[in-house]
Amino acid sequence: MIEKKQAVFLDRDGVINEVLTKKVKFVNKPSDLYLLDGVAESIKMLNESGFLVFVVTNQGGIGLGYMTEEMLKTIHTDLKNKLAKQGAKIDDISYCSHKPNSDCPCRKPKAYMLQKLAATHNVDLSRSIMVGDREPDILAGKEAGCQTVLVHSRSTYSYGADVVFQDLKNALPWILEHKNH
Structure with missing residues (x-):
């Protein structure tokens, strides 16, 4: 049996x-990314x-018309670079492109993005951690069965x-203490 992995969802x-x-x-747009x-x-x-x-992000700006899905992909490529x-x-x-308050199945505070990534990458959600700066992040992590870290x-x-x-840097020692090798 393949052992499930641990993840940090950001x-x-x-x-x-x-x-x-x-x-x-x-x-x-990429020039807005700091x-x-x-x-x-x-x-x-x-x-x-x-x-x-993993990154799990609500990007309602697409649904609201502030940016295109292609621009978001460019931003994410820039982020990775x-x-x-x-x-x-x-x-x-993983991202949700729907408008805020659209009650779609993927938008945080729902856990769909975390669950989908976990299934795709063989992740044990109960041994994983969700890090966010707002209530929907924490609620999504809790719903997925993760431990949760609120930052910034x-x-x-x-x-x-x-x-x-x-911030993430200050949370790092706590997160690393929860790594099961």
Whole structure:
């Protein structure tokens, strides 16, 4: 029997890259993509520890007409290239392109994107971790059966996350403690 793998699921905006900052409001083209401090190094350490690393992101800007699906794919290619230049790798990306409040089956807080990636990549969700900066991320992780980490929150609420850290870099030691070799 093939042993199931562990994964870290990362929300994109606010966990990997800047959003709602002085530099950028939303990421609708590659030039809007600014990695947060320590993200590439953190993802590289997750890679080296044996975690699969996935991005699960709601991208309602497509459904709302702010960008095309092709532009999103270009943004994600740029993201992977920026990370690769620093030795970090994203194993796969899943996104929901539907409008907010459209009640589609894939949009977080539903767990579909995590479940689909887990099935595709032979991942044990109960041994995996969802990292996000908003309530829908934490709820999706909980629904999927993952442990959850809230980072970079503009809120005083934890949304039921297992732990709260300032950013991915500060969450890294806790995440690495949960790696089962």
